[in-house]
Each structure stands twice: as C-alpha cells, then as structure tokens.
Amino acid sequence: MDSFLTSRVVTDILGGLTNGAIYGLVALSLVLVWRATRVLNFAQGAMPMFATYLGMGLLSYHWPYWVCVGVCLVAAFAIGALTERVLVRPLYGKPEINPIVVMVGYLIILEAFAAAIWSTTPRSLPAPFSPIDWRLAGQPVGLSPFSLFEVVTALVVMGAIVTLFRFTRLGLQLRASALAPEVSRLLGVRVGRMLTLGWMLSTAVGAVTAILVASNFFTGLTPQLMDGIFAFGFIAAAVGGLDSPVGAVASGIALGVVLQFVGDFLNSNAIILVALGILIVSLMVRPNGLLTRSTARRV
Amino acid sequence: MSGTARRGALALVGLAVAVALALVLAPRASDAIAAAAVATVTAVAAFVGSLPAVRAEHPALARAALTVVLIDVVVFATAFLSVPTDFNLATGAGMAIVLLGLSFLTGASGQISIGNGAFMGVGAFATAIWANHHATTPIVVTLLIAVVVGALFGLLLGLPATRLRGPYLAGMTLAFAVAFPAILSSFSSWTGGDSGLQLPNPVTAPHWLVGLFRAGTPTLTTDTLWLTDIVMVVTGVAFFFMANLFASRTGRAMRLVRDNDVAAELVGVPLPRTRVIAFVVSAAYAALGGALWTLLNNSVSPATYGFALSITILAVIVIGGIGTISGAIIGGIVYAYSTNVIAWFVARTGLDPQGNLASQLNGIIFGALLIVTMLFSPMGIAGTVRHLRQRRSQRERG
16 A cells, blocks of 8 residues: 555656646636636736735745735735736727737736846745655655645635635626626626626736745746746646636646656656647647537627 | 830939949949949839839739849848848848748738747757758758748647637647747757757858958958848748738638638638638748748757747737738837847946846837737837828828
C-alpha cells in the first residue's frame, strides 16, 4: 500500500490535481466574463497580477498575511469594476475583434506598469502553509499542506460561484442579464450593475489564483506571472466551452492531470505542445467546446 | 490622347532633368550611369502607370508600375543613407510584410491572430536551418522555402479555424505564441537551443555594386546596402501580390465573409476554404518577414520570437490601420522608429535610461495607443486619414 501511494502514478495525479485546480480557476474566471459580456478577457491574468502586487506589497509594511490577501481581493474588485465601466462598456455591440485588441492593449499596459513600479525581479511571497510534501515511509507523496490548501481553496471558490449563480436571487439576476439583457431590464434588473459585478467576481477569482500561483510555483510574483497560466486556462475554457462554468472547471482539472503525466513521462517542453494539440483537436471536433450544447446561431 | 502626350512629355522632361543632374553631380561615370538607369526605369514605369487606359483596363499593370516606381525611389534613397538607418528601414520593411499578412487576415475574415510573431519565428528559423544544411542555395529559393514552411504551419493551425467563430482563433494563436519557445527547444538539435543559429554564408554585396562605391568603402556599408535593397525589392513584390489579392475576386469574396458570412455562403462563397486561405496567407507573409530578418541579422535567436513580439505586431498594425494596405506601411515605419523616438523622449525628459520606467515606456505607450485607437478610431492612422480626406472632398463638392 505504501509503495502504491508513493508510486509515480499517484504522485502525478495529486500534483496534476493541484495544477488543474489552478487552470480550472483561470478557466472559470474567463467563463464568468465571457458569459456576462461576450468578451474574451486577454488581461484576465494581468488584472489580478496587478491586484496581487497592490495587496501583497503591504507585507513589507508588516501587515498580517491574511489582511494583505483581503486587500488583494478588494483591489481586484475595484480593478474589475473600473475596467468594465471605463474600458469594456464602450465596446458592447462593436465588431468582435475590438474587445480582443483592447484587452491585449490592456494586458501590455498593465504588465508594463507593474514592471515600471515594482521591477521585473521576482518577489517571493510567503506560503501560508508548508509547501514541502508530506512523507509516507520516507517517500514524498506528491501532496503538501500548501497544495492541499490550493485544491481546497479552488473547490471553495468554485462552490461559492456555483451557489451564487444557482441558488441566490443575485445569481438569477446575473444569469438573466447575461442571457437576455433587454427582458431583464424590463423586469427591473439593473443590467449594467450585473455586468460590472460579473467582471468584479471574475477578477477576484483571478486574484485568488494569482496569489496561489505566486506562492507556489517557485516563480515568485512577476509582472508576466500569469502569461503561461493564462494560456493553459484559456485552453481549458475553450475545450470545456466558454459558456460552461462546470465544463471549464472540469476540463481545467483534467488538463492539469494529463499534462502532469506528459511532463513526468515525456519532458517539460512537451507539456505546452500537448496542450496546444489538445486544443486544436478539440476545436476541430467540437468548435464550441466539449460540454456545451450546440445552439443554432441567430442570423 | 493629348493627356497621354502630356504625360509622356512630363516623364521625358523628368528623365532629362534626372540624367542631367546625375551627369553633373555624380563624381564618376559609373555613378552617373547607375543613376541614369534608375531614373529611366522610374520614368518609364511612372509613364505607363499613370496612363488612364492602363489604370482602367489593366489595374494589375498599373499596380506593377507603381511598385517599380516605389522600389526605385527607395533603393535610390538607401544608397545615400547611413548603415544604421538602412538596417533600421530594412527591419521595418520586414515587419511591414508581417503586418500586411495580419492586415489581410483581419480585412478578409474579420478575425485576428495573436500568434504572428511565432509564424515569423517559423520563417526565421526555417531560413537559418535550411542555410545551415544547404549553404549554396540562392536567396530567392531560401526565402520561398521559408514561405512554404510558414504556410504549412499556418495550415496546421488554420484547420480548426474553418469552424471557429468569435475569439477562439485569437485565443488559439495566443496559445501558439506562448508555446513557440517550447517548440524551438524541443528541436534544439535543429534550432540551436537557446543560442539560436548563425548563417554559414552571410549575404555579401556583388562586385558591380562594390564597384559603384569609392575604393576602400567598408564592406559593412556595401553589404548592408545590398541586403537592404534585397529586402526592399522583396517587400515591394509582396505588397504587389497582396494589392492584387485585395482587389481580386477572392479578395472581394473574403470581404463579404468578413462583413456577413451568412450572405457570403448564400451567394456561393465556400466559407471554410476562404477562412483557411486567409489564415495561411497571413502565416506565409509572417514567415517571409521573419526570413528577411534572419538574412539581415545573419543569425536568429529564439529570444526575438517570444510572446512579446506577437503582441507588438498586433499593436503596430492596429495603430497603422488594420485591414488596409497603407496601414501595414505606416505600421512598419512606426515599428522601425519607435525605439529611436522613445530613446529621444527619454533623453528629453531626463528619465534614467536604465530605470524601470524608461525600460517599460515602450509597453506603456504601445498599450495606451492600442486602447485609444480601438476605442476612438478603430481603423487606425490609415483609416482616419482616409476618412478625413473623404470628408474634405465631400465638403468641397458642396
């Protein structure tokens, strides 16, 4: 039993679940924004990165860790709201490449500003729990207190989002605003506010992700922190379907596990290649994602 | 008919003046002959291209003539510019080809690629790898090979593009741009890993060109001029082909796909094929630009073709005017001179050139311009200029 637990396969699955939780969170934040406003947010990694710098910068003034995390979330809410109001709102109803280009510009500018203010030198964040694997009979099991914390946090965030959307009045208004803005407005829903709220939630989910990534991936906090993670998150969201939160989370976790095996049994360069291959094949088979129902397009 | 005669007379007078100037100003007979030859070709091309009959009946011929005139003027000018300026212009011209491809993709399909820096890298590395295995291949053949390899990569990634709507293509090409460095290091025995590749035989100027210069002119000067002119000619040819494609039946079909794909399908335009062609052409143009960069630098490094380049390409073409031909030229010039302008700005404002802010100014300015352009004038500089001219001519007509 011991040798099984510490075997390569189990270690890979556990490590893959941890990465997959991160990919799932990024995918979820992309889906939240896509469903609310039909914008694929290419700055989805950069906005939370900025919020994380703002909040975690307070650590150097000896603020307690969890207070800094709270500040990160507040900053993320503010950045999300501001972005939607100022940058995204003028783009509704424009050709679909306009929001893409604007969000790429936003990505460039956020990363440049972050590097100008805080430099490109990685800043290490303290992990709230030990990142060293638990050992069983002297062998690492592929799971540390911190990675358990990551998975649990991801599950809690995903659960909270699902609960909010499925079981609350606010969630109903959020869904209604995304699906039928005109009808919702007639029924008295403040659609504009709901769209802003969608962006705020998505950026906050992103901030949680960014903090986890910066504390765990041995990279520390850098302006480009989320570029690679964003690519994996997008792949997960596209494979699962940009319209399906459950699909995004599920395919994020599956992607994490598959890629962990690829990295372990092939090599680290193959990880992104396999991910790209998965994306191409799945888009050819199901252009709108594996887990979305096909819908006729209105002409 | 008198119009033709007048144009002919004008071309002859211009030619006579140019030849006279060449005879008076050129220090040696060989210089005068070269200048006179350039002037003759330019005058003939300008005459042919300006004929109303040619412009109406044979637009492709008129475009060819315009291309010859432009190439002549640019090639003539590069002979008098400094080595760094020539190099800078040629780099911008290579970029302009890439921008043209991206402009075509968006102009033809309404979609956008965030991965053209990686396609550029495909062409750049294909050139270097081929040259390292077949050192004697003529430049033209090497460039064509790079274009074909770029097109094949484009086809591979473009296959799902046939069915993609919305932002999926943008996201997929972004993933390709992020994955490209890993692709390079996966095949490090070919690509040279982190250090990249050198060209075994750098391109050198032919004897007749060296003969035009004063004895003792550094080979750097003549070699750079020769390379610059090769790049300019290739750029001219690439623009000529694209201008024809824009105006052709295929080009019109593609614009219909962009504006209303359902209507396009109803009138019999094959949507999947059209989308794939647009994507493959844009990838091939990107590869050509990258191949020219490899020739210019004599080497290729994987660091050049990272994610940042793909984003820069997108920024520059949007600022120039996406979906237009002139936008690609403007974008190429913006790219060539952005570094100089920013350095000048930094020196002017007294910022610490080694400081964080100065080193990030490029990103801040490009990012801001990108957002401002899209929010307030989505057609970029080219589109805005065209719009202003249309308004003025409308006002003049009353």
